[in-house]
Amino acid sequence: MVTLAWHSLRQRRLAAVLTVLTIGLSVWLLLGVERLREDARNSFASTVSGTDLIVGARSGPVNLLLYSVFHLGDATNNVSWQSYREIANLPEVSWTVPLSLGDSHRGFRVVGTTGEFFQYYRYGDDHPLSFAQGHTFGDLYDAVIGAQVARQLGYRVGQPLVIAHGFGGTREMLHADKPFRVAGVLEATGTPVDASVLVSLQAIEAIHVDWQSGIRLPGQEVSAERARRMDLTPKSITAFLVGLRSRLSSFAVQRAVNEYTDEPLQAILPGVALSQLWSLVGTAEAALRAVSAMVVLVGLGGMLTALLTTLDERRREMAILRAVGAPVRTVFRLLLLEAGLLAAAGVVLGVLLMYLTLLVLHGYLASRWGLNLSLGWPRGEEWLLMASVLLAGLCAGCVPAWIAYRRSLADGLRVRL
Secondary structure, rough: HHHHHHHHHHHHHHHHHHHHHHHHHHHHHHHHHHHHHHHHHHHHOOOEOOEEEEEEEEOOHHHHHHHHOOOHHHHHHHHHOOHHHHHHHOOOOOEEEEEEEEEOOOOOEEEEOOOOOHHHEEOOOOEEOEEEEEOOOOOOOOEEEEEHHHHHHHOOOEEEEOOOOOOOOHHHOOOOOOOOEEEEEEEOOOOOOHHEEEEEEEHHHHOOOOEEOOOOOOOOOOHHHHHHHOOOOEEEEEEEEEEOOOOOHHHHHHHHHHHHOOOOOEEOOOOHHHHHHHHHHHHHHHHHHHHHHHHHHHHHHHHHHHHHHHHHHHHHHHHHHHOOOOOOOHHHHHHHHHHHHHHHHHHHHHHHHHHHHHHHHHHHHHHHHOOOOOOOOOOOHHHHHHHHHHHHHHHHHHHHHHHHHHOOOHHHOOOOO
């Protein structure tokens, strides 16, 4: 039967190739969307690992997560340094990493932090940060840059750079009087760290000693050397990461921060906030998968149309099969097998196209968007989708198979005028 079906499809190779191509493209879109959805979710979930709490000004869990971890958006308010120190000194707290955001360098976020960032920040499966070149801060005006910054701007260790106030690109918004030097370049992580310029908290204070409310104070300029001799203890920070001695105390510390009386603060669990974030985009995910499923149905509809179109041309072929002794169920199985072969070939083509696309875009998406697409074997959900396409192809093939099954031998041999 397989040989017979194969030769039958070869006789109509053009229609068969077009049908397989249509199904293959639809399966490529369906599997590509599923792989992109899963890997995007995994990439977001693995951006920060080993952090028990994130603390910032009271706003919303998703907003705090976005600006503190993903560097998207801005904080509604800052956290005072005194409040940060009080929370950091709680007996349940093992370590903290302060973060100060708000400045930029040629479109990349500048993050003020401390050396603890390189010691405690984890991503993926508890991977620590590592240096491709150089080292951490050794001087007040040292900067450590992410892999994407180094690649796009062509920076190396020793390269000078100037930080801009906020996201302004005008000359007036540049801290040109206090230039920095690249002290280190981090290995690629596939996280927002790759697109960050990291400097010390004291450096953030130094470049803003002669600024107030986003404006340089006229006639009160402070040179870079003079700033070194000033008290550069931060007055406030944007947010901070918290690691606890025991995760059992997560809710107790979270409640203590949320009930903090000196200023309105909020502590969030990164995993819970990520779940809330994905619930917000769940509707878009469902819509995208629905569109992909409709494309697959259109491809299978094209296969059904092709089989039905050629059915009248094959009436005499079916009659001859019946005349040489083939039972009616053989005709049914033949057309059903042809539909299965077309669907299977389309699934194989779709899988090959998906992996080819992954190979081509893997490096670009990782470097440009921090999205690591997996090149591994299909996952359980993807196997289920492929099986569903095959089953749907067989169901679509039942229609022409049933029509051929119902036709009699006399109908097949009758000549129509």
